[in-house]
Amino acid sequence: MHKQLKVLGFVVSLLIEGAAVANTEGADPYAEPSADYLRQFAERGSKVFVLERFDAEGRLVVRSTEKLEGAVGIEGPTGRTIAGQRISLRGLAACPTEKVVYNSVQTWGCNDAARDYAEAVYNRRGSVILCKTLALKSAEGEAMPASCFVLVGGNGEPFRTVNDDDSMVFLGLAAIGRTPDGRSRRPDLEASQSLSRSMGFQNAD
Template sequence: MAAMHKQLKVLGLAGLLLIGGVSFAVAEGENPYAEPSPEYLRQFAAQGAKAFVLERYDAEGKLAARSVEKLEGQVEIDGPVHRTIAGRKIALRGLTACPSETVVYNRVQTWSCTEAARDYTEAVYNRRASVILCKTLLLAPADGQTTPASCFVLVGGNGEPFKTVNDDDSMVFLGLAAIGRTLDGRSRRPDLEASQSLSRSMGFQNAD
């Protein structure tokens, strides 16, 4: 039931500077895989501006570099698992887009997978976000290279509780992305297997 409660928050959402001279001492959320708390994300928030944070982790899972900048313009939704944020191409790590052409969206409507992903992510990234954090194990990307990352968005404020939206988990749960597999059949995202199973059991995919 706990997993169901967590995932229903995703359905609720679907229904509806360069910063310098700042010392970020909070280490609790610094993990290449874990979902950060709203409190961790709020340390990067700036009044009247949207912040984009990119954290790079080394092979041992330690934070190696962090950039924080004011996000100008819109996040481009290039597909269910692709985003362009502050000019950087991001691919949600270990996921593939659209396991079915159509999905059940907003609980009862049949949408194309791509359009449902765009509708949901536009609302989260471009209308509700105050902080966007993407975490990657890619330390030194080549120019123009797409960065595999997990992305998290802080929403809330103005009387609404702050929440962390887990983009990876949301895309899988809503049936808009599937977990990739290695050549020997192993899951690339074992942390999201429960969300994928729940999505299938609720019939979000194959809406035809």
């Protein structure tokens, strides 16, 4: 029994040390990861899905990494299905208007524009997908709230991070949710939402 406890303590210490190292290398529950951070998970010839779970204190608890065999499902501006995991972009509400200005001059239906944009990022250009969540366990039958980021680039194009949450808000395809007392659920995206409105991406009718 004593030996088992010693082994268990050793495993726990490794997990804690691993989480601490990961945080110092750039893991953060809210911040957009750099392209270099995402590139550490890249595998030649494969698309990789990384899921990071954080606790209420902002500490990385567990990270899973797997190769994606099929396409990412795009259910609209805020719904994604990745490796069988249903994800809802954290704190966002889909389609504040039925029509949006897409590709600068075209009027599109909100859902159609979201699918067109996200399909290109996730399924045609992306090589690493990283989603971050504060949910330590996925509730059965429910989408997991998360923020998702995609590494694009290579083959002569500079690597960069695409922030899916920010993109959906900036393009006028999603709006920031509010708490019952009116507070913003995504204060980090308020500037993108204001810019989207000033550029007339919403209310395209």
